[in-house]
Amino acid sequence: MGLGEPKKRPESDTTEQVSPCAACAVRDMAFCGALNDREMPHLLAILQTATVEPHGSIIDEGEAADYLFNVTQGAVKLYKLLPDGRRQITGFLFEGDFLGIAMNERYAYSAEAVGQISLCRFSRRKLERLLDEFPKLEKRLLGMASNELVQAQDQILLLGRKTAQEKIVSFLLNLSDRQVKRGAPASPILLPMGRADIADYLGLTTETVSRTITNLKRKGYIKLLQGGMVELPDSEALQELAEGS
Amino acid sequence: MGLGEPKKRPESDTTEQVSPCAACAVRDMAFCGALNDREMPHLLAILQTATVEPHGSIIDEGEAADYLFNVTQGAVKLYKLLPDGRRQITGFLFEGDFLGIAMNERYAYSAEAVGQISLCRFSRRKLERLLDEFPKLEKRLLGMASNELVQAQDQILLLGRKTAQEKIVSFLLNLSDRQVKRGAPASPILLPMGRADIADYLGLTTETVSRTITNLKRKGYIKLLQGGMVELPDSEALQELAEGS
DNA sequence: CGGGATCTTGAGGATGCTCAACGCTAGTGG
DNA sequence: CCACTAGCGTTGAGCATCCTCAAGATCCCG
Structure with missing residues (x-):
């Protein structure tokens, strides 16, 4: 089902009457930023x-793609399943990220909230x-798609050719970079998702993720803090670990 | 360097004076098809x-992305490199495919001709x-980007969660599907690229590719013909092999 | 404080990699 | 015309990384 039928979903609010955009923290980062106050x-x-x-x-993957979304708070995971249950997480979305560019008539993947999240929903038809x-909205969308494709290439390189340790480190650095883009510090980073999600994102098992993180911890490359926070004391060193150079 | 400086490249023709589009075999499939004869x-x-x-x-990856391309003949491989030389091919392009959507200011990957190829080149600025x-051109481009993202998700699933055999079979079926879209038969399919390229596309080694193909051959799932052609006698059976169901 | 879920750690094993040799084909030049 | 070479594909043996299966540790929420 999913948010295509919000009436069936108790966790979905109805539209607010006061403008949620006026106070939106992610407006400038999101594609909404393409429009000025008048538009x-x-x-x-x-x-x-x-x-x-x-x-x-x-x-849900395969559903008619009638809505697009903008994440305004929290983390979302995108994933695809194989018939026997193997799962591949294709991406994580955070505040300001757009959900739904990758689709034809139907969604190419499923999306699920990691913690509690807030989002904006747009009818695709109306959008x-x-x-x-507003051609500049379309331009912005094209630019975002272009960017997502670049990210996808990076993930393809990671999955196809990197070792478990390189994958983990690349992942941590990627989260750090995205935090910076959202105006947060580069370290410590927040890991809102579980080991199983990380594993399914990197093409590993939870055990390997756990072992690799333990190893990085032992060698002093990372430090685990309270509340799923991870400190990256030397991002230069990590950068090298991430590319095997 | 690349085609950014065509004067230095003996293999690059100069612009033809007669319209190459009039007789273009891929015009309708390519993004050019968005425009009518008058436009x-x-x-x-x-x-x-x-x-x-x-x-x-x-x-070349990292170059300023000043040009976009449309492949009109032959096969092209896109790839990224790690500092130590590991290579990941992120995609193959054939007649009608567009090259260059995935970029920021710089290209996100390198592109190289597999055999001899023909292509159209567009100045990004002018385009x-x-x-x-022509907003409909932009719409077409956005649609193509959307499609490419869907393909990228599939590749991510393949790389992260499929076995060697599933990867090979998925690859063969993908080539078959794309041949059909180009108006060619579903079987036999043409494999213009070498084993090493297939390996770097699927996150395997040439040896594993070779062994897996030999295996599929022995079990009767595929038949190798002359000139790099591969026959797929039972695409239904292959479909199941591709998803492990 | 109890219990389920998640995370960690360990031992053993399998898939795919590495290293190496061999075969095949096509192009080259004697 | 055919030996020769270079590049590519195939096959084999051994091995490493990562997976599987299992048990114990930790965390979090009720």
Whole structure:
């Protein structure tokens, strides 16, 4: 099911009457930032806000792709399944990230909340009409797609050719970079997802993830703090570990 | 260097004076198909055609992304390198495929001709101006980016969670599907690339690729023909092998 | 404080890699 | 015309990384 039918989902709020955009912390980072204050109402008119509980489903692979989303709070995981249950997480989304560019008529993957999250929902049909009206929105979307493709290439390199340790370190550095882009410090980083999720993202098992992290900890490359925080004392050294140079 | 400086590349033709688009076999499949006969001249005006010899470089990762390309004949491989030389091929392009969506200011990967190829080259700057003039071109580009992202997700699933045999079979079926989209038969398929390229695309070694293909051959799932052609006698059975169901 | 889920650690094993040799094909030049 | 070579593909033996299976440790929430 997913958010395509919000009436069935108790964790989904209905649209707020006051503008959620005015106070939106991620507006500039998100694709909404392409519009100025005068144009924003058009976007606001087709937008709904919602929250999803931990492990709540947002979209399901194969569903008709009728809605697009913008994550405004929390972490989301995207994943695909094989018939026998093997799972590959194709990405994590955080505040400001857009969900739904990768689709044809149907979603190419499922999406699930990691912790509790907030998001904006757009009708795809209505958004497409808006794109005709505001070409710069479409340009922004194209730029975002371009960027996502670059990220996907990096992940393909990681999965195809990196060792377990290189994968873990690359992952940590990637989270750090994205935190910086969101205006947070480069270290410590927050790891809101479990070992199993990390494993399914990096093409490993939870055991290997755990062992590798323990190893990095022992060697002093990382430090585990309270609340799933990880300190990266020497990102230069980590950078080298991430590329095997 | 790459095609950014065509004067230095003996294998690059200069622009033809007669319209190469009029007789273009891939026009409808390519993004050019978004424009009708009346609009086409605008595109033609910013386009150059070229050929590249086998193993010739088209773009290099990290180069300024000043040009976009459309493959009109032959096969192209896209790849990324790690500092120690490990290589990951991120995709193969064939007639009608577009090259260059995945970039920021710089190319995210290198591209090299597999055999001899022909392509169209567009100045990115000029093409972007054209996008403003023809929104439907931009829409087409966004749709193509969306599609490429879907493909990238599939590749991520393949690399992260499939066995060697599943990878090989998925690859063969993917080539078959794309041949069908180009109007060719589903079988036999052409394998213009070598074992090493297949290995670097699937995150394997040439030895494993060779062994796995031999195995599939022995079990009757595929048949190797002359000239790098491969027959797929039972695509249903292969479909199951590809997903481990 | 109890209990389920998650994380860690260990031992053994399998998939795919490394290293090495051999075969095949096509292009080259005697 | 055919030996020769270079590149590519195939096959084999041994091995390493990572997986599987299992048990214990830790954490978190009720």
